[in-house]
Amino acid sequence: MQKNDQTFMRRALELAKRGAGRVSPNPMVGCVIVKDSRIIGEGWHEQCGGLHAERNALQNCTEDPAGADLYVTLEPCCHWGRTPPCTDAILERKIGRVFVGCLDPNPLVAGKGAQILRDAGIPVETGVCEDECRRLNEVFFHYITHKTPFVVLKYAMTLDGKTAAHTGDSRWVTDEAARAHVHETRNRLPGIMVGVGTVLADDPLLTCRMEGGRSPVRIICDSRARTPLDSRIVRTAREVPTILAVTEQNERTAALAAAGIDILLCKADAQGHVCLTDLMEQLGAQQIDSILLEGGSSLAFSALEAGIVRKVQAYIAPKLIGGAEAKTPVGGAGFAKMADALTLQNLTVTPLGEDFLLEGDLPCSPASSKK
Structure with missing residues (x-):
């Protein structure tokens, strides 16, 4: 050559x-x-x-x-x-x-x-x-092979691993350069996913705010359809395509559908929550080839445990905030042993202003299969 x-x-x-x-x-x-x-x-x-x-x-x-x-x-x-x-x-x-x-x-x-x-x-x-x-x-290589979306788990945290102060305040963990990079990713990936807890706590829009950008399809994991009808997600559903993944149809889902939300009925997992592997298969069938998973911490762990995450993007700010009760990026039950921890591969570190973006791949099987 x-x-x-x-x-x-x-x-x-x-x-x-x-x-x-x-x-x-x-x-x-x-x-x-x-x-x-x-x-x-x-x-x-x-x-x-x-x-x-x-x-x-x-x-x-x-x-x-x-x-x-x-x-x-x-x-x-x-x-x-x-x-x-x-x-x-x-x-x-x-x-x-x-x-x-x-x-x-x-x-x-x-x-x-x-x-x-x-x-x-x-x-x-x-x-x-x-x-x-x-x-x-x-x-593309993942999607054409597996027919399911390539999932990128993204979060921003302080150097001591907190996504918010113990009071819940989280604006802003990272500075403008890192936040701009997030919107570039939102423009690049066709789907963005959060749990209903994030919708209830933050009332986010989950849109791309870069010039000339394209907002991704919003996917809300909401087993019992608790998303408020007056939330910004619902109020803008006719402008930005939005999917609500639920485990049952009821009066709430009917009202949300009438507001422009696309209701996606999924299987339930052992805890009664949306089965993420079933959700990925259904989204893949809709030609959604990739998803930015932005929270919350319980959904992040469930996604890791289910083995659907292929890449992690961790935006790290050189800040220390402390707080035993302050939120961390990945919650849930957690793995019982350090030997079960998922290890990132092909790590890269990119400076973004005063912050850093750490990226790594997760090509391995779910840790639950190792128990």
């Missing part, structure tokens, strides 16, 4: 990121077309249902791409979906070589796209900046 190959693929990765929040449940994909070491065309998948990155890049070429090199972050599709196969366009425009970041896990593609090009005599090199390309589309 040449250094220039990585340079052009990283440019394709930067282009792919421009589709964040617009292409779900499709992957973010970028494409660069190079001739005589010059970029002559660029494109990315701009919105779900729109042209794929390769076709956009070919359409944007400033000169004939015949014989040129094409760099694309994900294997070109070879099947008809909302748009024609990208392999057809590559062959029609007589591209000379193709460099692929990573193969597509979609069974309809899964190596077939690269093989079609090779069979037509076009050299194809795969695995260019593969780790970076896979990380970019971790949501």
Whole structure:
């Protein structure tokens, strides 16, 4: 692999990121077309249902791409979906070589796209900046494989592990840079989920407030439909799609449905709460490929125990507030032994103003299976 190959693929990765929040449940994909070491065309998948990155890049070429090199972050599709196969366009425009970041896990593609090009005599090199390309589309890779949302558990806490003072005051744990980053994530992921306790305590809006952003579908875990009819969630339900996950239908659910809430009937778990695995299956069937789980602490533990969390985002402020009764990010019953604790992998730490964002993956099975 040449250094220039990585340079052009990283440019394709930067282009792919421009589709964040617009292409779900499709992957973010970028494409660069190079001739005589010059970029002559660029494109990315701009919105779900729109042209794929390769076709956009070919359409944007400033000169004939015949014989040129094409760099694309994900294997070109070879099947008809909302748009024609990208392999057809590559062959029609007589591209000379193709460099692929990573193969597509979609069974309809899964190596077939690269093989079609090779069979037509076009050299194809795969695995260019593969780790970076896979990380970019971790949501897509999970969703296409499991058909359930990729769940990101997010919380903000002080250095001594508190999400609020003992009085309940929580404004603000982190500063503006960290809060702005949260809204970028809300824009990127199509769903946001909280428990009814958070709705009752905070009366949140759960919208994206970044310029040009898109608010996610709001999902409230509310087994007995206790969400108040005068809450901001309900009052704005006709403006922002909202799902209430319940375990039974009653007069309350009827009133909430009349206010514009989408009622989703779920199985109950052993405690009588919404079964989170059943909820994830139903949301996946609605093509919600990822969810930002923002609280509260009991729901956070239930999600970890159920094994539905794939990534943790912990925003940490360099503050000490104390308080034996002050809230912590993860509550619930807790695991009985330190050996049962879930261990994050692939940790990264990102400074955000005075605060820090610690991120890590949870690819393991639920801890409850280890008992």
